[in-house]
Amino acid sequence: MVLEVCKRPVKPVSLKPGMTVGELVSEMGDTGFGAGRLARAVEIYERMIKDGALILLGFAGAMVPAGMKKIIVEMIRRKMVHIIVSTGANMVHDLLEAFGGAHYKGVGTADDRQLYKWQIDRIFDVFVPEEYFKGYFDNPMLSILDEIARETRGTSLSSADLMREIGGKINDENSIVRSAFEHKVPIFVPAIQDSCIGLLLWEAAAKYNRTPPIIDVVKELNQFFSAVKDAEKTGAIILGGGVPKNYIFQVAFEFKKPYNYVIQITMDRPEPGGLSGATLEEAVSWGKVGEEAWKVQVISDTTICLPILVAAVMERISER
Amino acid sequence: MVLEVCKRPVKPVSLKPGMTVGELVSEMGDTGFGAGRLARAVEIYERMIKDGALILLGFAGAMVPAGMKKIIVEMIRRKMVHIIVSTGANMVHDLLEAFGGAHYKGVGTADDRQLYKWQIDRIFDVFVPEEYFKGYFDNPMLSILDEIARETRGTSLSSADLMREIGGKINDENSIVRSAFEHKVPIFVPAIQDSCIGLLLWEAAAKYNRTPPIIDVVKELNQFFSAVKDAEKTGAIILGGGVPKNYIFQVAFEFKKPYNYVIQITMDRPEPGGLSGATLEEAVSWGKVGEEAWKVQVISDTTICLPILVAAVMERISER
Amino acid sequence: MVLEVCKRPVKPVSLKPGMTVGELVSEMGDTGFGAGRLARAVEIYERMIKDGALILLGFAGAMVPAGMKKIIVEMIRRKMVHIIVSTGANMVHDLLEAFGGAHYKGVGTADDRQLYKWQIDRIFDVFVPEEYFKGYFDNPMLSILDEIARETRGTSLSSADLMREIGGKINDENSIVRSAFEHKVPIFVPAIQDSCIGLLLWEAAAKYNRTPPIIDVVKELNQFFSAVKDAEKTGAIILGGGVPKNYIFQVAFEFKKPYNYVIQITMDRPEPGGLSGATLEEAVSWGKVGEEAWKVQVISDTTICLPILVAAVMERISER
């Protein structure tokens, strides 16, 4: 019986100078802990692409300020993701860069009172001057939102409609919002009012004394459900947790249609009971993740694991 | 110079049988690490009540299934909280209990495939039979939502309006939703579509072939901002992180009106860069938390710290 | 079948002003997550005392600087612990206070370069002036160690022998080392050279040009094994992880004698694979923890949970 559960020996990672990311991941394939899980994530991602699954990406945490946006753009372009569910903040920071703003490498142990005096906003070890929100986000966005309000007057919009409209009005090939527009990848932002986009909807309404576009919650669910429910196979890649994780999982719960492939990369933990850190096993009990699903949860920093995951899958796919 | 920063010695905790929670917290007052921080949280909470601050509660994580709802109800009744920002899930589970359902003590290491077969949904070590969602939530809620749709036809609602309407139609003195209704404490649920309430809005619209109430995002922001912006002093108690934390903080950012008192209890960590685990120091750089604010972040389990925090504050206040 | 696993409903915590710690823990008894686990820990600790188990305490992390020492002293006096396995550091800080030194409440976000200039050593948010190590530790300890070297010349000592000898030569009723000496509770410090006590053994040998006492590793194991192996029932309370956790567990592994009761309070997590954060379930596979053991792992801050645990058990025991 021992033989049955002990048939695949751990094979120590062997390094060589100049090895590719894909080669490194292959070396991790027969190891334990995080390395083994990351290698498994690569295998699962490759599999969900190969099997033609509908791939949803949950996108939480300040991934854009940290420098992860071009990876998402690459995933969109290569059709490695079909639907995005994001926090508002990531979209805000993507747009801020699209309008000419930038984020800066700062330090994690900054003197925040001093930063406050300098009007620099800190996101762990990334800095953004507060005036950039005004110049590179509020100003261009106010006119875009007003344009959208004029064009859509009378019609309510889902958050995905809004993101698509915005995507059509900006020019930045490195922008997630723009790339998603071009490749018809919808971006759902279920808590859009919990971001500067929401704030501007409110500000625009006040400023232009115009009825703001109504962001319709039920319309959004309708669109999201329509996009997902008929897919033969579904895969989810969850970066962080939060609303995107729950939103992606609840469609499976609603339609009794568990995901076939799931990867989550997070640093949250299960014991405090929140969904963000809940195990994928737990999601099996709810029927959100299939009993026989290919699934893995990598407990490690997303900004480290996402580049490896995507680079390795790109390498494997382009080799085929 | 040493004297200046070393003037308050750590005083070891001294226990005695039968001591009150407040006495225990007093013993923790001169200690380090989590104990010192929890004692500080009690001091800050007492202070924000005494100073007449407007108190906002951010409420994330599966606090209701874990058994924390009566603490929130007590806080509402005793006017220890004035505005609630919650995930949808906590409201769903509060309503499920209000309609006669229950949660059960399970185990954290359950066999989730077996639970799936039994149709029992797991939330870490809490179980809920899936049929309860049907019998104790969907059915009563569908007719309540339809009633609301009929009553409000033509008017869009904020999530807080919706929660208030629901609160007016249920009977359960231990329910957060009901108590909030009775005591006029608004409950904002910024990602309401990311919950079974959202799902039912969608289902009700389909079932009754009726226009669902429009949940209006900008209206919600309007109400939230109106409720907060004129307060002389503001305090925030953040349980967990997620949308409630960001939503509570962004009003301070929008109006350049940093919180005067902030307590966060969380197990998330700052290094991965997400807002949930971000330090309160970081929030100072954004002007969300005041430079001179009374603030503390307790890195510990909320279900342990919240009861201590509230019990100790109740003890202190009732002593006055 | 649902009935079978769903028979104990979560009962929400109900608070009242002036409730005792024991009453609060009773309220936590029917809850989930950390609160339910902490209540379970109280139940298990009470049970191991009542059943007359040999109780081992693993003591890691800077518990003494944080202000936890009098709780340990209380546990010793009340015979709530029979054997201690500790890091060297906790013993160093206990002795430093016994010799007249102190720790101070500092801040967790101090400017460490400034502290370095001021010669203040930081332990998260606790400060200790570096001169205290000289005046309140090195000086008195050098002469004590030399005295011990003279008295024990020719005999090798285990770390527990050394701690007992030291305990006999100091006077401080609030000291763990002294109380353990008085109540014949052995303190094993398996990595004693990894602490200032080790450093002083080395310094004393150099200073007095005298052969230092030989701290004999095998002798220590002998004593530890003798103290544990014949106990009818064994219980372990693990604060943090590290060497004390492994050391306490390996005796069970060696003698195929799994612990009957285990409580661990820690913030470490299992996924990185280290023993400190390993689940108690994992220890079952090794035969370190019994299949039918009463066991619980509380994932929360020790400085918060330990006072509650011990206060509640003291309250329950004194009620009997």
Added chain:
Amino acid sequence: MVLEVCKRPVKPVSLKPGMTVGELVSEMGDTGFGAGRLARAVEIYERMIKDGALILLGFAGAMVPAGMKKIIVEMIRRKMVHIIVSTGANMVHDLLEAFGGAHYKGVGTADDRQLYKWQIDRIFDVFVPEEYFKGYFDNPMLSILDEIARETRGTSLSSADLMREIGGKINDENSIVRSAFEHKVPIFVPAIQDSCIGLLLWEAAAKYNRTPPIIDVVKELNQFFSAVKDAEKTGAIILGGGVPKNYIFQVAFEFKKPYNYVIQITMDRPEPGGLSGATLEEAVSWGKVGEEAWKVQVISDTTICLPILVAAVMERISER
């Protein structure tokens, strides 16, 4: 002033199929959070090699069972590490493999009662049949230890002496213990009694009725201090925390000789106050890490980060 702290923009990671690990790390160089820190670690490691620093490796957590041993062997061979401080467990598992044993890929959610019945010991998601401890560790080690006892009779040994003696008596080019012996890299194991090596010292003494070699703690400190104290520049690479981190840092504290370069990879966190998760900033206050040291703490899974770190440094060095 904004300009001064905002002069280095975050540059989003750009991927291409087949890129090398070193190229990926270069892309991470201008990012935030974990990715930026990992890139910084590569830079620091390269720098400490280039500057001829004495490099100490702290090695905790079950790194060998997870498959990390050949990376350490490679570091030894390429003179990328000069002194190792390890937990006993890692050495035990290295030897177990050297004597013909193996570890197996298991699962993190195994049924531990079943494993116990099958006598399979679990280390998170790695399995090891318990009989391997007997056949591939205890038996060969008992005779080796007895041989050492005979050869060294009358002399006490440090843990490093013992590891060197063992290294000289085994044959396995992939073994850390053997490679360290061949390349004269001392391995200090400060809590050697807290491992199966310690257990065997005890068992051997009983079995052969022979005085076991005395593992002398002060001798160990002497050797360790001699090896470190005269180095012009010192660098530390800490994997995990525990005794190895403290032991490596205390020599800097003892000799007022702060490390010039420090990298720590860990998932522990600072708030509970233990040294394992303490920030490197905190170590500056103690004079363990230099005020101007090149230092970085990567909060992420070691089994993922170590391979990237070493592969990238190997690539950079071999390019020179």
